[in-house]
Amino acid sequence: MAYYLRRAGNSLLLLLLTVSFVFIAGRMIGDPALNMLGPGASEVALEKLRRAAGLNDPIWLQYIRYVGNLLTGDFGVSYRFGYSVLPSEDLDEIGQPVIDIVIERLPATFLLAAVAMGVAVPLGVLMGVVAAAHPRSVADRIVTIIALAGVSVVQFWLGLMLIVFFAVQLGWLPTGGYGGFHHVILPALTLAARPIGRIAQITRSAMLDEMSKPYVVTARAKGVREWQIVFVHALKNAAVPIITMIGDELSALLTGAILVEKIFAWPGIGLLIIDSLTRSDLPLIQASIAVVATLVVVVNLMVDFSYRLVNPRIKLGTRA
Amino acid sequence: MTLEPLVSIESLRVEFPSKDEPVVAVKDVGFEIFPGEILGLVGESGSGKSVTSQALMQLTKFSAGQVTRGSLNFVRRDGSNTDLRHADEQQMRDIRGNEIGMIFQEPMVALNPSLTIGWQLSEGLRIHRGLSGKSARRRSLELLRKVRIPEPAQRLRQYPHELSGGMCQRVVIAMALACEPRLLIADEPTTALDVTVQAEILALIAMLRRETGAAILLITHDMAVVAQMADRVVVMYRGQIVEHGSVRQILHRPEHDYTRTLLAAVPRIGEMSGYSGPRRMRTAGNSGKRDKEAVSGRERLLDVRNLTKRFPVRGGLLGRTIANVHAVEDVSFVVNVNETLSLVGESGSGKSTAGNCILRLEEPDKGRIMFKEHDLLSLSRPVMRSMRREMQVVFQDPYGSLNPQLRLLDQVAEPIRNHKLETGTAVEDRVASIFKKVGMPRSFLRRYPSELSGGQRQRVAIARSLILNPSFIVADEAVSSLDVTIQAQVLNLMMDLQAELGLSYLFISHDMAVVERVSHRVAVMYQGRIVEIGSRSSIFEDPRHDYTKSLLAAVPRMNPDIRAEAMAVTSATVESPIRPAGYKPDPCRYDEVSPDHLVLQG
Numbered sequence A: 001m002a003y004y005l006r007r008a009g010n011s012l013l014l015l016l017l018t019v020s021f022v023f024i025a026g027r028m029i030g031d032p033a034l035n036m037l038g039p040g041a042s043e044v045a046l047e048k049l050r051r052a053a054g055l056n057d058p059i060w061l062q063y064i065r066y067v068g069n070l071l072t073g074d075f076g077v078s079y080r081f082g083y084s085v086l087p088s089e090d091l092d093e094i095g096q097p098v099i100d101i102v103i104e105r106l107p108a109t110f111l112l113a114a115v116a117m118g119v120a121v122p123l124g125v126l127m128g129v130v131a132a133a134h135p136r137s138v139a140d141r142i143v144t145i146i147a148l149a150g151v152s153v154v155q156f157w158l159g160l161m162l163i164v165f166f167a168v169q170l171g172w173l174p175t176g177g178y179g180g181f182h183h184v185i186l187p188a189l190t191l192a193a194r195p196i197g198r199i200a201q202i203t204r205s206a207m208l209d210e211m212s213k214p215y216v217v218t219a220r221a222k223g224v225r226e227w228q229i230v231f232v233h234a235l236k237n238a239a240v241p242i243i244t245m246i247g248d249e250l251s252a253l254l255t256g257a258i259l260v261e262k263i264f265a266w267p268g269i270g271l272l273i274i275d276s277l278t279r280s281d282l283p284l285i286q287a288s289i290a291v292v293a294t295l296v297v298v299v300n301l302m303v304d305f306s307y308r309l310v311n312p313r314i315k316l317g318t319r320a
Numbered sequence B: 001m002t003l004e005p006l007v008s009i010e011s012l013r014v015e016f017p018s019k020d021e022p023v024v025a026v027k028d029v030g031f032e033i034f035p036g037e038i039l040g041l042v043g044e045s046g047s048g049k050s051v052t053s054q055a056l057m058q059l060t061k062f063s064a065g066q067v068t069r070g071s072l073n074f075v076r077r078d079g080s081n082t083d084l085r086h087a088d089e090q091q092m093r094d095i096r097g098n099e100i101g102m103i104f105q106e107p108m109v110a111l112n113p114s115l116t117i118g119w120q121l122s123e124g125l126r127i128h129r130g131l132s133g134k135s136a137r138r139r140s141l142e143l144l145r146k147v148r149i150p151e152p153a154q155r156l157r158q159y160p161h162e163l164s165g166g167m168c169q170r171v172v173i174a175m176a177l178a179c180e181p182r183l184l185i186a187d188e189p190t191t192a193l194d195v196t197v198q199a200e201i202l203a204l205i206a207m208l209r210r211e212t213g214a215a216i217l218l219i220t221h222d223m224a225v226v227a228q229m230a231d232r233v234v235v236m237y238r239g240q241i242v243e244h245g246s247v248r249q250i251l252h253r254p255e256h257d258y259t260r261t262l263l264a265a266v267p268r269i270g271e272m273s274g275y276s277g278p279r280r281m282r283t284a285g286n287s288g289k290r291d292k293e294a295v296s297g298r299e300r301l302l303d304v305r306n307l308t309k310r311f312p313v314r315g316g317l318l319g320r321t322i323a324n325v326h327a328v329e330d331v332s333f334v335v336n337v338n339e340t341l342s343l344v345g346e347s348g349s350g351k352s353t354a355g356n357c358i359l360r361l362e363e364p365d366k367g368r369i370m371f372k373e374h375d376l377l378s379l380s381r382p383v384m385r386s387m388r389r390e391m392q393v394v395f396q397d398p399y400g401s402l403n404p405q406l407r408l409l410d411q412v413a414e415p416i417r418n419h420k421l422e423t424g425t426a427v428e429d430r431v432a433s434i435f436k437k438v439g440m441p442r443s444f445l446r447r448y449p450s451e452l453s454g455g456q457r458q459r460v461a462i463a464r465s466l467i468l469n470p471s472f473i474v475a476d477e478a479v480s481s482l483d484v485t486i487q488a489q490v491l492n493l494m495m496d497l498q499a500e501l502g503l504s505y506l507f508i509s510h511d512m513a514v515v516e517r518v519s520h521r522v523a524v525m526y527q528g529r530i531v532e533i534g535s536r537s538s539i540f541e542d543p544r545h546d547y548t549k550s551l552l553a554a555v556p557r558m559n560p561d562i563r564a565e566a567m568a569v570t571s572a573t574v575e576s577p578i579r580p581a582g583y584k585p586d587p588c589r590y591d592e593v594s595p596d597h598l599v600l601q602g
Helices: A002-028 A032-037 A043-053 A059-071 A098-133 A138-152 A155-169 A181-211 A214-221 A226-256 A258-263 A269-278 A282-310 B049-056 B089-095 B117-129 B133-146 B152-156 B165-177 B195-212 B223-229 B247-252 B257-265 B351-358 B381-387 B408-418 B425-437 B442-446 B454-466 B484-501 B512-518 B536-541 B546-554
Strands: B007-016 B023-033 B038-042 B066-075 B081-083 B100-103 B183-187 B215-220 B232-237 B240-246 B300-315 B320-336 B340-344 B366-371 B391-394 B472-476 B504-509 B521-526 B529-535 B578-580 B590-594 B597-600
Touching: A002 A059, A002 A282, A032 A043, A098 A138, A098 A181, A098 A226, A098 A269, A098 A282, A138 A181, A155 A181, A155 A258, A181 A226, A181 A258, A214 A226, A214 B100, A214 B165, A226 A282, A258 A269, A269 A282, B007 B049, B023 B049, B023 B066, B023 B240, B038 B049, B038 B223, B049 B066, B049 B183, B049 B215, B100 B165, B117 B133, B117 B152, B117 B165, B133 B152, B133 B165, B165 B195, B195 B215, B195 B223, B195 B546, B215 B223, B223 B247, B232 B247, B232 B257, B240 B247, B240 B257, B257 B484, B300 B351, B300 B504, B320 B340, B320 B351, B320 B504, B320 B529, B340 B351, B340 B512, B351 B366, B351 B472, B351 B504, B391 B454, B408 B425, B408 B442, B408 B454, B425 B442, B425 B454, B454 B484, B484 B504, B484 B512, B504 B512, B521 B536, B521 B546, B529 B536, B529 B546
Parallel strands: B038 B215, B038 B232, B100 B183, B183 B215, B340 B504, B340 B521, B391 B472, B472 B504
Antiparallel strands: B007 B023, B007 B066, B066 B081, B232 B240, B300 B320, B300 B366, B320 B578, B521 B529, B529 B597, B590 B597
16 A cells, blocks of 8 residues: 555656746746747737736746646647647637647547557457567568557658558548548557557567476376466466566657558547647746656556455555 | 285386387396385386386376386285286276375375366365265375375365475375275485475385385485385385395495495494595495595685575565565675585575575665675676676576587586687696596587486586586575486595685585585575585584484484384474564674574574
């Protein structure tokens, strides 16, 4: 229990550091008011905006206000979203709260990550297990090559090839956009390639390790069937590195799907981050990164806690 | 004998394919196992004894071994006779764990670390008996009681790492017995265990044989275990059988030279009475009479006072120390010039930690270590570094303690180069002269450790420790991983070097018989403390502390005519020296029962 509390505390600290870093970086990319109103804005309008947004206050006061607002769930309002065209000089229009914009994008990101991992985890683990159960066999070689290809393929190239083949030539699937299940297939496959490869590689090496351990001989001497030895005895012991890898790849999907979302015009968080960056929408950048960082921290916590479930020898929180 | 044999192996040959010619691990081996008997299969590493037993279970094929000749006839439960060489996988699965059970060397790794004891125990019952749920649980409990495990119901829910090594071996035995096999193969069942635990497990196996009537194939390198357990003995050497016969015949009247060498190389406890110093081991062609005895001086070399080392156990919200492992607690002893002091004890007794503290490989918490006229614990790092020329160490595992990427010359020369003692060709000459001392040819200088046998590696490790002309060597289980004939040679080498160079040894070991052979003085450690210390003869001929007595009693004797009384088969779990933080242990107080013979009070 103490361990869980300590881990949760560490995670909160980590999140605070992340948002602080984003806050500081945001002040370093130029005058927020100028970024927002554009180079043609009048000095009067700029000053008005600065006063309204508190940009004239000392930086530490802005920081405290920012963090204080975060704690109440207030991430600020967007500089762009919610305005009819561009913010008028009167500032009578109010931007949309950025957190709403980010949360609106989450389902799309989750769907994409879930489908990609839903393909990658069973396939990668199965490939790795089959390869390790018959080392140096034809199956092992095929798995090794596929895994290497999955890890080293360039993502946007793969995405474009899939579009050319399945969308343009065959016309089976749409080239992009968000809608029914057929929209998710191509981007998910593009994203799954790397996790399939890495999960297969780590599973293979962890399983090879386990299959050479004495308890496997014990199980054979008991008359246990070979597939049961592989899937029941060895896989459970090989699970820790595999879960670590799955967590790693899931984090990468939640944060790094930018390119693929762009190619397939998938309205997820990655696309949002790109858009907010090109529009210098500082509050939106900050909110997206805070949310993504939270997701990564949560994934890592789940990975750590799941170690205990698969490996009874891991006693969380005790150091001898 | 009019009985039909349960197993009869004829002209068995097992090969392992390799790049060039196949390696023949077993050739032309044949013997029989009769119902209810214990057959001892003895030999050193590489003799093919384990491969033979694995061939019986068709387990060799998983490590690429092939039975290329011979037959392995086994009488099955229904009375039919099956040649296990040609049995198909389905038949084998039905036999493995059901009609033939197997017990392994290292119980901690033979069990699956992430499955509960109950699950692993009942697995065989589910497969072979179709038991499930309550009935499997009832039978599992019954099995745990049979192997005398305390609180069996609780054990079923536990994982292997929560149990001691001896307990794990009981579980492995229970697992092997689950389906009442007709044959039990025990492959070095006690080699990885402490001697008192070994005695318990051997007694348990003997008792189970009487209760179940199963035949037991006992594979071991330990002649004393064979003497205590076996009815008949088969001796293997380099894949072949050199001799077989009844246990008395083999131990009292061995006929083959190899058997004689093997028996001669084993130190027998109690054979040293009447001698004060160490004695060379008997090896082939040497009766052990020609002794250059190292007479220990009275001059102090090392004086250890109140040495204490604790390892913190951390926990809680802030990771504070919540308890301490009292690894070494208030240990004091003296090593004189040209003397061997043995630290003897079971695993976890703190003997290795004590050795490491003296070399300052670990920093002790308390105590004073005087080496010659230097107070070691007050020395600065650079001074301590130069002091290390005087004190060297030889570790247990010659495979792990040599760097596989370095030539032997460079490994042994490293200390000379570190201390900038010689340069150029003088380095090589010096290494060559040390090699000569430890009996290694000069041509080996450019070889790599992988080209050497275990005994040769340990000689190199000794050469490395001697290269700086030290006066003191810590030998931490230095011969424990070697075969007995090699062990005898290395021990003789160490004793010769002592006589020749005036060395002092701190000889850390768990093996009472070896300790008796090499020591001038002996200290017995238990739970971090020295419970008894004195001259070799006072410890072995007049032990006073209960723990010393039980340790000596547990050593299996080499005589099949004097078998240990059936020991109490229940197991006493060793209390671990973990104490809550802030615990103040009592200082060690000793009674002097005779001059220099001290026994811990209380």
